[in-house]
Amino acid sequence: MPTAALWKAPPLWKGRGMEVGVVGGTGPAGRALGARLAAAGAAVVLGSRSAERGEQAAAELRGRWAGRGLEVSGGTNVEAAEAEIVVLATPHEGVAETAAGLEKPLAGKVVVSMVNGLQRVGGELEAVLPARGSFAATVQAVLPRSSVTAAFHHLPARRLGDLDRPLDSDVLVCADSSDSAKRTAELVETMPGLRAVWAGSLAAAGPVEALTAALVNVNMRYRSHVALRLEGLRLEGRGA
Numbered sequence: 593m594p595t596a597a598l599w600k601a602p603p604l605w606k607g608r609g610m611e612v613g614v615v616g617g618t619g620p621a622g623r624a625l626g627a628r629l630a631a632a633g634a635a636v637v638l639g640s641r642s643a644e645r646g647e648q649a650a651a652e653l654r655g656r657w658a659g660r661g662l663e664v665s666g667g668t669n670v671e672a673a674e675a676e677i678v679v680l681a682t683p684h685e686g687v688a689e690t691a692a693g694l695e696k697p698l699a700g701k702v703v704v705s706m707v708n709g710l711q712r713v714g715g716e717l718e719a720v721l722p723a724r725g726s727f728a729a730t731v732q733a734v735l736p737r738s739s740v741t742a743a744f745h746h747l748p749a750r751r752l753g754d755l756d757r758p759l760d761s762d763v764l765v766c767a768d769s770s771d772s773a774k775r776t777a778e779l780v781e782t783m784p785g786l787r788a789v790w791a792g793s794l795a796a797a798g799p800v801e802a803l804t805a806a807l808v809n810v811n812m813r814y815r816s817h818v819a820l821r822l823e824g825l826r827l828e829g830r831g832a
């Protein structure tokens with residue numbers, strides 16, 4: 593179901609490619625998201641703590657998908673944070689410190705956290721629950737001039753980054769305002785096969801992040817890459 597069913601305003605990026613920065617973009621999640629967004633026409637900057645690693649990750653993506661004309665560049669996390677919309681894709685341990693260091697370039701922007709708190713205990717993963725309830729809320733606390741949203745937690749990087757395989761998945765979006773929810777939903781639905789579903793304010797981000805532990809356990813047990821699809825959802829007339 594397209595975003596238009598949820599929000600009546602015209603898409604913010606209609607008619608042009610959006611510019612997306614991925615902080616921590618050298619990992620599997622950031623690269624996969626960057627590849628899928630670029631395949632959908634976005635100009636993507638993969639950020640890293642090292643400009644060299646960022647450039648290398650971008651070059652690897654362009655090489656892997658040569659012929660698709662992906663507009664992916666790489667650089668520092670600061671360069672990624674200068675994009676018009678920014679996704680945080682670092683491990684949970686470093687996200688608050690990383691975001692705090694980018695407070696200035698991220699001011700006034702929608703910042704999408706895809707960060708999950710996961711730890712391995714025995715043979716399975718358990719959720720890490722931060723004091724503020726979620727890593728998205730933790731980031732919002734250090735980015736008072738940004739609007740932090742949460743999305744993309746349940747998309748396995750392996751599936752997301754395989755551009756030869758179409759996607760068919762729901763993406764739960766948590767946001768404190770309808771405007772930032774709308775921008776995040778537009779980012780999600782830029783990618784064919786993904787449907788954005790507004791799951792509530794940032795207060796709902798904790799359970800959304802924590803659910804990932806169970807989904808990864810499913811993937812490990814059944815050797816799969818499951819994604820989320822909500823059944824029975826009627827979006828018409830239920831938007832912001």
Ligand SMILES: NC(=O)c1ccc[n+]([C@@H]2O[C@H](COP(=O)([O-])OP(=O)(O)OC[C@H]3O[C@@H](n4cnc5c(N)ncnc54)[C@H](OP(=O)(O)O)[C@@H]3O)[C@@H](O)[C@H]2O)c1
Pocket residue numbers: 615616617618619620621622639640641642645646680681682683684685686687690706707708709710744745746747748749750
């Ligand atoms: N992997 C998935 O399938 C998946 C799916 C959905 C969501 N996620 C979430 O997305 C985030 C990234 O996942 P990932 O698997 O790509 O993680 P990752 O490979 O462990 O980390 C991503 C990048 O973050 C940077 N980084 C590492 N430690 C850092 C620290 N302490 N502070 C700042 N930056 C650091 C590294 O880049 P540089 O060294 O180049 O700076 C690294 O390449 C995680 O929170 C994960 O839970 C993952």
